[in-house]
Amino acid sequence: MALITEPVRFNPDMINSQVVGIAASVGRHDSGMHSHQKAQLLYAPSGSMNITLDNHQCILPPTRAAWIPAGINHCAVMTNIVAYRSIYFDTRQKDNFPDQIRILGVNPLLRELIERMAFWPWQMPFNEQEAVVNLFWQELASSPDETLLLPLPSDPRLAAWLDKLKHPGYTPAPLNEAALSIGASEKTISRIFTRETGMPYQAWRQQWRLMKAIELLSGNNTVSTVAFELGFSSDSAFISFFRKQTGSTPSQYIRT
Template identity: 35%
Template sequence: MTTPLIRPELVLSSDGPFLAAAELTQRESRATSSHSHPRGQLMGALSGLVSVGVNRQQWVVPAIHAIWIPPHCEHSVRSHGPFSGWSVFIAEQRCAALPPEPRAIRTTPLLRAAVSRAAGWDGTQLDAQQTRIADVILDELAASKAESLGLPAPEDARLARITDALARDLSDSRRLEEWAEWAGLSPRTLSRRFTAETGMSFAQWRAQARLLRALELVAEGVSVTTIALELGYDNVSAFIDMFKRATGTTPGRYVAAKPALTDDEARP
């Protein structure tokens, strides 16, 4: 049974403080099935990796990013092994100026500092100082730019056949023309449909799928060499360059940032 991250009334109701936050560190994986709540939720990872399913997409939350989920938006959450993370829950009436759609954002030092302070509050009405800190969190979210950490799924059965095959073997380096012939459609149709249904070109989608899988494998402690081979990179250096461009750090440093957890460290 998953221990609640925060008191249910601070998630399921807009009563009480307009912003509530919590941090969590634990050894075991954490998973919640698809659900929604009246409050908007901003969630981030301090170390490890969390996957979020939302709007027929799979999003990941590496340690320098966060995911914004507007009020009443269906989503599921799963961590990959030990992790440390945080969530902020914002009352629906204060979400009007916030992004109306789910998005991944890159966290700023100011946002993280404000969230860390808010996580120590007791869940009662906010005083003047706490209100100013809570407003900083809302301002940082409102000003954030969307980052690409999601992987949209195409609806066309022929495209889905291709993406399913790639998901099973991301090292498959067949060109678009070869995939089109395999799926029974023209290269032009594949290219046009892929962009229309996912917002990405075929090459961009495959690169994104490889990145998201790389983040999962790194969080699970798989060696960099094994990951590079599994994802079809010609050499380890090419994989490390891609990872650093996407996350701002190398796989080794990402792994080194994991906390040393003890059995009694799980806490709300």
């Protein structure tokens, strides 16, 4: 069995196979922070996932996958309908597993390999998988890193404010408004963000808006809807911002 439904309780560590794949159509869902003994490749051919790992937040549109080494705490959040694909690897069965978190580009061949492996029966003998798995490792090694990570501050004064950002329709305000909401001075907020994320608040806010825009666009929202939800004054202002950040318009980015 590889195709599962949302209510199914799934623990890859309980399955005694070298490679375990799952596929599901998932709506609004929050996996909660967790880890497993197996390494994981996480991907969505349609829709997008917002994942938190190693104190960073990342968006996974259909052009990207995440490699998550064994033992890494992570959380996956879906706010739209997502074609969820996840492949788990028993690290005891192979040397030289990638031991670093990677956000990587997914080319057509890697996409097809992920699709095939995600639907494999869980008890499929490894000798029937080996040729495809070896090709998968080759493609994974040559896939470009396409990092779109947002470091998260850990200062407890920001905890409640960061929780608000998880709610639909809530976006980080300009610094002066954020300071009022947090209950600290603009200087203090700026110092916290620079120290803990390596980014000034405004740069962090722009990165957050870009990631949220990609998530919303991947959910088939219109440019007008995304511009309005993220607080841009007009569609053209949003398109200009998006082009400056990515080098392409929203439509070009999603189409590619």
